[in-house]
Amino acid sequence: MIVSGKELSARLKAEMAEQVTTFPMKYGRVPHLVVILVGDDPASVSYVTGKAKASQVVGIKNTTIRKPDTISEEELLSLIRHLNDDDTVDGILVQLPLPKHISEPKVIESISKDKDVDGFHPLNVAALWQKQPCILPCTPKGIIKMLKTAGVQIAGKRAVVIGRSNIVGLPVAKLLLDENATVTIAHSRTKDLGDLTRQAEILVVAIGRPRFVTEDMVSEGTAVIDVGVNRDPETGKLCGDVDFAAIEPKASVITPVPGGVGPMTICCLMENTIECFLKRQESSH
Ligand code: NAP
Numbered sequence: 103m104i105v106s107g108k109e110l111s112a113r114l115k116a117e118m119a120e121q122v123t124t125f126p127m128k129y130g131r132v133p134h135l136v137v138i139l140v141g142d143d144p145a146s147v148s149y150v151t152g153k154a155k156a157s158q159v160v161g162i163k164n165t166t167i168r169k170p171d172t173i174s175e176e177e178l179l180s181l182i183r184h185l186n187d188d189d190t191v192d193g194i195l196v197q198l199p200l201p202k203h204i205s206e207p208k209v210i211e212s213i214s215k216d217k218d219v220d221g222f223h224p225l226n227v228a229a230l231w232q233k234q235p236c237i238l239p240c241t242p243k244g245i246i247k248m249l250k251t252a253g254v255q256i257a258g259k260r261a262v263v264i265g266r267s268n269i270v271g272l273p274v275a276k277l278l279l280d281e282n283a284t285v286t287i288a289h290s291r292t293k294d295l296g297d298l299t300r301q302a303e304i305l306v307v308a309i310g311r312p313r314f315v316t317e318d319m320v321s322e323g324t325a326v327i328d329v330g331v332n333r334d335p336e337t338g339k340l341c342g343d344v345d346f347a348a349i350e351p352k353a354s355v356i357t358p359v360p361g362g363v364g365p366m367t368i369c370c371l372m373e374n375t376i377e378c379f380l381k382r383q384e385s386s387h
Pocket residue numbers: 241264265266267268269270271288289290291292295308309310311329330331332363364365367
């Protein structure tokens with residue numbers, strides 16, 4: 103079964119759009135997401151455009167602020183401080199990566215944790231690992247939604263996550279653990295990766311290498327989530343970290359690239375913005 107993130111996200115966004123239409127009557131306004139884009143990297147421009155389009159579908163206000171890549175770190179931090187103090191802003195997202203002269207950790211830390219719709223702020227990350235209420239990072243949140251929608255039972259399963267980045271691998275592993283899977287995290291120093299992945303009942307791959315996971319690395323009936331976004335070196339088209347054509351017949355469920363985890367990430371960003379908005383409404387009454 104191919105789990106279409108495109109279809110699931112369209113359904114969830116339609117539900118959110120319905121919910122948002124009730125907000126002007128109840129709260130006097132709709133949620134407001136501010137996206138900051140530094141420079142003009144084509145991939146970042148396309149991600150930011152996708153976020154603006156999704157906001158339009160859901161009916162939330164989106165402001166995209168574009169800054170040249172010559173902006174100083176202090177100017178960017180000052181802009182974020184201004185947005186933190188702006189009561190009409192519910193979510194702030196700075197599109198990564200940033201130019202080398204700007205510290206990404208400093209920027210992430212400068213965003214108010216209550217407006218951190220990406221869920222990258224150290225206080226949100228700490229809360230996630232301590233099972234406290236927090237803003238969940240969008241990609242891992244989307245992955246769990248996809249598994250559940252596909253009817254994959256997570257509890258008690260052997261899950262293998264390849265990749266240990268702060269934004270995908272580690273938080274996915276934590277969310278799977280919280281769903282009572284038994285989780286192994288693999289990385290570039292893991293020996294005999296195939297032996298490990300063949301034992302997986304749920305396999306999440308977040309490496310960033312085209313078709314890295316081959317057919318022989320996956321057992322019959324595994325649920326395969328492909329997070330990777332790469333350019334196929336032969337065709338130049340988008341492809342994942344998994345050899346989709348070879349593995350699809352073996353997998354119980356599998357996500358395609360494009361149209362899998364990517365759309366769900368943006369969908370969860372919309373959900374996080376609405377959650378931040380509602381929390382701020384509650385605390386102001
Ligand atoms: P990252 O920070 O570069 O992390 C890559 C991880 O893969 C690292 O933990 C690395 O191990 C591991 N790795 C690299 N080579 C390996 C190998 N040969 N064997 C086993 N593990 C290996 O990347 P990321 O930010 O997590 O992103 C991963 C991929 O997901 C990228 O293609 C990215 O574009 C994509 N992505 C997609 C979405 C979406 O919404 N669809 C969102 C975020 C990211 P070490 O830790 O040992 O170096």
